[in-house]
Amino acid sequence: MKVQKISTQALIALKDALANVYWRKKELRQFIELTMENSYIVSTIDWQENPKYESVSQLIDRMVARQAMYQNDLLRLLQETSNINDFSHLKYWDDKGDLTKRAKESVAKLRAQTKGYFDTLKELNEAAEKRLENIEKVKHTISFAEKLNELKNQFLELATSLNHQQRGFKLEKLLNDLFHLFDLQPKAPFKLTGEQIDGSFTFDNHDYLLEAKWQTSQVNAGDLYKFGGKISGKLKNTLGLFVSLDGYSSECTETGSPVVKSMILMDGQDLMMVLDGRIRLNEMIFIKRRHASDTGEIYFRISGL
Incomplete structure (x- = not known):
């Protein structure tokens, strides 16, 4: 025409x-x-x-x-x-x-x-x-x-909650919704056990176990060793994502144990960057995994980029 x-x-x-x-x-x-x-x-x-x-x-x-x-x-x-x-x-x-x-x-x-x-x-x-x-x-x-933005507002509301048990259950749903939003295929609903959330998801042809903690103290190396044991009990190429909203003790970043070399770590600051829209969750996981593969460091602070 x-x-x-x-x-x-x-x-x-x-x-x-x-x-x-x-x-x-x-x-x-x-x-x-x-x-x-x-x-x-x-x-x-x-x-x-x-x-x-x-x-x-x-x-x-x-x-x-x-x-x-x-x-x-x-x-x-x-x-x-x-x-x-x-x-x-x-x-x-x-x-x-x-x-x-x-x-x-x-x-x-x-x-x-x-x-x-x-x-x-x-x-x-x-x-x-x-x-x-x-x-x-x-x-x-x-x-x-x-x-x-809705998930971010929910998280900020949770951060001020004094009911830790109720906070844990709501965080379970929030993380589940967040992983669905980024098409990370949670295989089963994230399950709360005590202060700990367990789950699994798939990203970039890798299966990940998820463990999340929101407690009054920082995660220590013993927590990572236990998680590493869970990962080693799965198929060979299974990886892990550990989320500690209150951060990690220095022994977590200094340990050279091979049992932790199949996981990457996120903290509350990382989660806020995702909820703020400053970085996509899948991009963050990719950057952390690539850094761990290149350097052996499982705790890479995205905020330092």
């Missing part, structure tokens, strides 16, 4: 709007992929290392260079981005309202530049139902941050 040429001003406005309507790169990329039909080109951009505007600019420029293939997708991006009128997904990141204001202004400028482009694109209008489905998928992704 032959359509009128897209102006340079409209393309600049599109780049600006795309860079502002989503805060997280993952959500922006998903919105673009769901909007386009020929979305393979999206994977040719380095979304992780590039700033958002640079990634968007590279994508649009590459599409413009091959308009015979991507003209309809450019028009779809123009239309779908200019149709955005709900910016509530920015609220979590936008205490002062600056992000929302910038997003609204950039979308308004895009609308002003795109008037008249879609009069002959009946195919796009007929795809309204699919567009709504795509928007729902993006909203589902955005709700991730909201669910994580």
Whole structure:
């Protein structure tokens, strides 16, 4: 279908709007992929290392260079981005309202530049139902941050609780929900035994035993030796994740016993970094495991990065 040429001003406005309507790169990329039909080109951009505007600019420029293939997708991006009128997904990141204001202004400028482009694109209008489905998928992704924030608020409430038994049961559910949120496949509900939570999960083709403690004193090396014994009783490649919300004694980090070399350690500060959204749980586990493999140190403080 032959359509009128897209102006340079409209393309600049599109780049600006795309860079502002989503805060997280993952959500922006998903919105673009769901909007386009020929979305393979999206994977040719380095979304992780590039700033958002640079990634968007590279994508649009590459599409413009091959308009015979991507003209309809450019028009779809123009239309779908200019149709955005709900910016509530920015609220979590936008205490002062600056992000929302910038997003609204950039979308308004895009609308002003795109008037008249879609009069002959009946195919796009007929795809309204699919567009709504795509928007729902993006909203589902955005709700991730909201669910994580709910878990954070629950944890902060638990931290002030004086009922240690009740705190333990609620922590059991919180950790279970957290591991489900990050698709870490808890094999069975995490079970509370005394001050200790036991469970298991799978990550990156490795099975992990989980042990979590929330007590008034730091975990000592004896606790790690007991956990190491549990791990050694499982299949050869089974690993362990020990979570101590009140930290570890110096003997835990100084021990050279081979029985602890199949586990990695997390503390309460690590957990708060995950709940704050500063690092994803699966990324934290990967970094700690890689560091332990490279150095033999099972207690790597992510906060020091």
